[in-house]
Amino acid sequence: MAPRSLIVGNWKMNMNCLSSKTLAADIIQNVSSKTIELAICPPFVYLLPVSLLLSSSKVLLGGQDCHNYKSGAHTGDIAPEMLVDLGCTYVILGHSERRICHNENNLVVRSKAKAAIEAGLIPIICVGETENERSAGKALEVVDKQIRGSLPERLNSNNLVVAYEPIWAIGTGRIPNIEYISIVHSHIRNILGDICYDAVNIRVLYGGSVKPDNAKKLMSVINVNGALVGSSSLQAADFLAIAEEMS
Numbered sequence: 001m002a003p004r005s006l007i008v009g010n011w012k013m014n015m016n017c018l019s020s021k022t023l024a025a026d027i028i029q030n031v032s033s034k035t036i037e038l039a040i041c042p043p044f045v046y047l048l049p050v051s052l053l054l055s056s057s058k059v060l061l062g063g064q065d066c067h068n069y070k071s072g073a074h075t076g077d078i079a080p081e082m083l084v085d086l087g088c089t090y091v092i093l094g095h096s097e098r099r100i101c102h103n104e105n106n107l108v109v110r111s112k113a114k115a116a117i118e119a120g121l122i123p124i125i126c127v128g129e130t131e132n133e134r135s136a137g138k139a140l141e142v143v144d145k146q147i148r149g150s151l152p153e154r155l156n157s158n159n160l161v162v163a164y165e166p167i168w169a170i171g172t173g174r175i176p177n178i179e180y181i182s183i184v185h186s187h188i189r190n191i192l193g194d195i196c197y198d199a200v201n202i203r204v205l206y207g208g209s210v211k212p213d214n215a216k217k218l219m220s221v222i223n224v225n226g227a228l229v230g231s232s233s234l235q236a237a238d239f240l241a242i243a244e245e246m247s
């Protein structure tokens with residue numbers, strides 16, 4: 001049986017306090033009872049107001065990053081325990097926007113993931129190749145290195161989600177063809193099989209230009225267990241339409 005599906009909205013550095021609350025309220029009010037697991041990841045500063053709204057709903061909350069230490073002199077950083085304190089279930093780690101703009105390498109992602117799991121969070125670890133790596137036929141090799149390098153030990157389907165986000169598909173409106181996605185996702189599943197004892201149950205999400213009109217096609221791919229959605233998660237109607245198509 002395929003793992004339970006999951007759709008995650010990564011709001012990135014968008015919204016303000018009022019629009020965050022409005023969007024969260026819209027999602028809660030309109031989510032269908034049959035919809036698969038949904039999570040939203042607002043910017044840190046809007047986690048609390050959104051969390052207060054989500055408390056009586058089945059929509060889960062996540063952070064967009066965390067530090068690898070529990071506390072200390074780390075100006076501007078957020079500890080995993082702080083995310084737990086605000087009601088987060090998930091934390092996105094190793095997003096390409098952080099790997100590239102904040103020089104986060106696999107070792108950093110791994111130590112953050114270890115800390116997140118110890119705090120009780122489920123990391124959503126992102127991997128994916130650049131356009132050049134894709135053209136050079138290196139996608140599988142890149143993803144392999146990122147997964148083996150970024151995943152800490154003692155993982156299982158209850159404490160890990162992996163997201164495959166080809167960097168060239170993020171925010172571009174372009175998605176890989178279905179065969180390409182199928183090959184990469186099967187490869188990821190095989191690598192997870194080397195590392196985790198119940199790899200078949202680990203959710204492997206696809207991310208990069210997921211929209212209501214391509215969601216069904218993406219979900220038909222074996223080993224795609226949901227989506228990590230960027231811009232289309234900023235409109236309740238689009239986000240919920242994606243969830244419906246993927247349910």
Ligand SMILES: O=C(CO)COP(=O)(O)O
Nearest residue numbers: 010170171208209230231
């Ligand atoms: O980076 C993404 C989600 O983490 C994808 O963003 P878009 O859906 O806007 O392409």
